[in-house]
Amino acid sequence: MEHFLLQLFIFLAAAAIAVPIAKKLGLGSVLGYLIAGIIIGPFGLSLIADIEEVMHFTEFGVVMMLFLVGLELKPSLLWQMRTPIVGMGGLQVALSSVLISGFSLLYLPWQQAVAVGIILSLSSTAIVLQTLREKGLMNTSPGRSIFSVLLFQDLAVIPMLAVLPLLATIAMLDDGHHGSIFFDISSLPGYLRILVTLLAISSIFLLGKFAGRPMFRTIAATRVREIFVAAALALVVGISLLMTAVGLSPALGTFLAGVVLADSEYRHELESDIEPFKGLLLGIFFISIGASLNFTLIGEEILLIAGLSIALIGLKWLVLVVTGFLFKMAKKERSLFAIALAQGGEFAFVLFQFSRTNGVLPAQTIEPLISAVAISMFLAPLLFLAHDKFIAGPHGAEDVQREADTIDHGEHRVILAGFGRLGTDLGRFLISAGIKPVILDHDAANVDILRKFGFEVYYGDITRLDLLEAAGADEAELLIVTIGDKDKASELVELVQKHYPHLKIAANAADRSAAYQLMDLGITVIRRETFGSALSLGQESLKLLGVDPYEAYRLKRIFRKKDEEMMPELYRMHREDEDQYISMYQKHNIDLEELMRLDQNADTEELDKAWTAKNPEM
């Protein structure tokens, strides 16, 4: 236990030190983790053991990441992307496999060459997606192309696992057992195996589609937050186990689950609950990659490994440029696309291991290749940096950003916090004006009903920072606060002012004192919830009493204007009185008195003069 905690401490501390430094230097978090790994690894300070074990465990971070990616991809969007996924992805994997196999054929027998070719055609989902997200490029056109290829690669791992054993040429030890701990699917006859596989995939769909929502609703209703976290983790882990049992990629399974749940109101909540786990696991995974760089081997065979790394990146880059060209990408987009995917991937470690145990590749072939893949992964973030600096140019990122605006129509610019009595009508109004807000509400039942009517509403406690982040507070332009609880509203406003100072804020106040509380925080756009209705009702009442409709309307407008003008004065008096420590009840009476007095002083001349007999043209 102590040992475990010590190891954990070393990993976490290394990350906590290296990542902020790397980010400060503009290197991105991935490079920070990798460097931390080298430093604490066997060739640095030698602080950690069992690197392979750690790497194997933390690979689960990739699974979680694909779940999160799935959550952001609605089925309709995925369907729209089918051409780039199959077309670009297929072309990239096929061309890379052929080219790398052909190159390997110069040194290796054909079976081994083919194995090396297909394994090295894969890129690093973990590094590339993490970097794209950090740079905010996920929703740009090159970002989508890159993601499509990565998705295809993840799918391609499955047939690769099936094909690799057929390429075996080496007599092997019988430890090729890779079935599950529950039951060994390979013991079943072929048709049953297919049936079980199909059953597993369809159960994910059915689970996500029908069981997911009621389950999360029940859990959400308990309002015990960690239970929601537990359920979310159980979902991801459970699906991984199921997929492993039927011999499919766990990453693929959780990705599917994510896509199925992308339409659900619990999307943001799931996202913010899984995110930290994914982040930590991936971080440690990157550290272990850094730590696994075998510098003894690299030192001994420096020329071979350097050559392999350069050849790997060069060949893949060439294929990607050709692919980008065939799919008519713009020049800048193509260069990012090619740079982004030119490295080897973490699946290569898994597949090389698999090839060795299945007698496809000998250890002496694999060792330098693994080093080359690790080096290429290490170079990947550096290549991104180089691309930013030299190719994209100073305005490059901006260009990509602008492009994104036209591509993604779904980008929300408004976050609507609270969808109760007031929020509902406000939301309807905004939608009618062509603005689709991200709506957040903490009443699960409420959320459920509203979604049935086609509102985009998400469940969650809006005063949680991670939920704000998941709702896109970074890119949003405006936050509208309509939550009734005034202390909660203040809490939210303070949180947003601290972390998202760019966000404009418009707020609803239940009453005058709630408005004062918001004014304390410097909010200027405040509407009192009942004020508008009171005046509208007043206007209608005047009409019923025979006042001209237009005059009733004007009276209302004038009154409102005067009231708004009085507000700062009342606020000042209110705060002055406060210093005198009077009771809440007294305070209310004093406020009311001041209000009435100001009303009496109000200049009513404006009303009297309009349209009167004094007007000579009447």
Add this chain to the structure above:
Amino acid sequence: MRNPDYPMRKILIQFVHPARSRSKINNTLRAAVEGLDGVTINDLYATYPDFLIDVQREQQLCEEHDAIIFQHPLYWYSTPSIMKEWLDLVLEHGWAYGSQASLLKGKLFLQAITAGGDDSTYRKDGYNEFSLRELISPYRATAKLCNMVWLPPFAVLGIHRGLPEEEIKMHGEDYRRMVIGLRDGTLDIEQGRKEDYLNNDLHAIIRRP
């Protein structure tokens, strides 16, 4: 112009006064024609206090009627502001004017105006220096552009010194006679167009039935 045998013109009265309760004369005029067969009164300020004019509804009203009367006080030698808004919004290109527009063609256009100064002030040598007919020429041009038949205004002048009760009543009766005359086709449009004010001498232009 119009075939005298034609059974009836439908009359639309656009009532334009922001504070109806403060205008005795406009109320009297309005009351004189309220409830008449074939006459619709549409109170613009009451219907659209927030100036959000329902263009479709207004256009349909115009289409359903054969004469449009704007009844309003003269404010700053012009109309109350909502009438300008009405003209701006309702008279759309392609509906009211333009080569394809024919929906207002041949309909009568008339203003019933109440003004403070009396007739002597609306002369070249008078206090206001322009005649009422000159002052409302933008509306005449508007009617022409819409292919409508423009008529001189029904004018009640000199109200700012306060009109005696009987005179107000008389104006109400005249208004009613004029509206009925327009409705039934007994008012001679050609003769009327020659007058300064349509109500100069109603006896002369309205044929006895």
